[in-house]
Amino acid sequence: MAQEGVGYVNPNSSGPQGGSRLRRIGKSICNTEKGEFLGRTCSSWVKIGIFYTVFYACLAGFFALMLIGFFATLDERAPTQQRMYSLIKGNPGMGFRPMPNVESTLIKFSKEDNNTYQPYINNLNNFLKVYKAQNFSLEDCPKDFQKDLTICQVNMSMFGPCTEDNNYGYDEGLPCVLLKINRVYDWLPKPFSANETGLTGDEKNRFEQFISPIRKNIPLSSNHITVSCEGENEADEDNIINVEFYPPSGFPYRFYPYMNQPGYLSPIVFARFNVTQGALVQVWCKLWAKNIKHHKNDKAGSTHFELFVDK
Structure with missing residues (x-):
């Protein structure tokens, strides 16, 4: 312990030197x-x-x-970057429903247990609400492209067995998956025909894929964007017994171009799957047109999901 001696100053002291420090601070x-x-x-x-x-x-x-x-520099109706200058390069993607969990692309259920497929039915019903509510006020457009920005009616009677009354086929083990094309401003599809000539490069390769045996039974239409669904791998192909589309021709051209019209409704197509029960099937659905390219990684011109119909 330090000794208090001559020269020692207690720092806590209120003596002369302690007071001097406080005065300096003040x-x-x-x-x-x-x-x-x-x-x-x-x-x-x-x-x-x-x-x-x-x-x-x-x-x-x-x-x-x-x-x-x-x-x-911004336009309230039109994006600044369009077509090849946009991030998607004028190549539309495709989405699907049902997707009750946005973090999962798996559709898994058992036809014997309605608790397993009811969330999928609810998700489809919620998505289709706007179509059921607005269809009556829209026009039944002609088959070709719309130049006057008319809002066209989506014909709900073309969905065959893929309806709410039929539980979209989930209670039968034949699930209906809703497909829709992502909106791309001022985009027009360029159709393939059954006897294309003069194609080169990527267009020729896509056409050869388009008329491959997998798609021989899909009808060609000069005023529809054709859609196909197939297994991603050979094993997946073996487990897909059949796929039916409603409407069968695909997405009608009369909904294009999309010009950000108020009240616009995107066309939709239902794909009804008959797959091997108890097997996980990876599905790759594609859009077909001269100006649509496909890529698995970024889902260009296509969409991916998995189906598992439990026994």
Whole structure:
């Protein structure tokens, strides 16, 4: 223990040196002799306050001008980047329902247990609500492209057995999967025909795939985007007994181009699957047109999901 001797000063003491330290701290905050507060005089604080007020006002004004200039380049109806200048390069993808869990692409159920397939039925019903509500006020358009931006009616009677009354086939072990094309502004499909000539490169390769034996029983139509569904692998192909499409011709051209029309409804197609029960089937559904390319990784022109119909 240190001895208190000559020259020792207790730091906690309120004596002369302890008081001097507190005075120095107080003086550094407010120096009445020099008229300073925190090391600056009143005029110095006024000057620096004016400087930063003007600086941040100019910065805010510059940012506001940049925002005004940016929003002046935007169109409320049309995207700035379109077709080959957009991220998707004018190549539409495809989505599917039911998908009650957005993190999973597996459709798994047992036809003997309605608790396993009821979430899929509910998901399809919720998706189709807008179609059932608005169909009566829309027009039954002609078969060709729409040049006057008419909102066309989706014919719900074309879905065959894939209806709510039939539980979309899930109680029979024949599930219906709803397919839809993602919206691409001002995009028009270029159809394949049964006797294409003069094709080269990618278009020729896609056409050869299009008329392959897998798709021989799919009807060709000059005013529809044809759709096909097949197994991703040979084993998956073996486990797909049959696929039926409603409507059978695919997606009608009369819904294109999409120009962000208010109340627009995307066309939909139901695929009804008959697959081997107790086997996991990986399905790859594709759209077919001259200007649609397919890629598994980014789902270009296609969609992937898995089917498992339990025994």
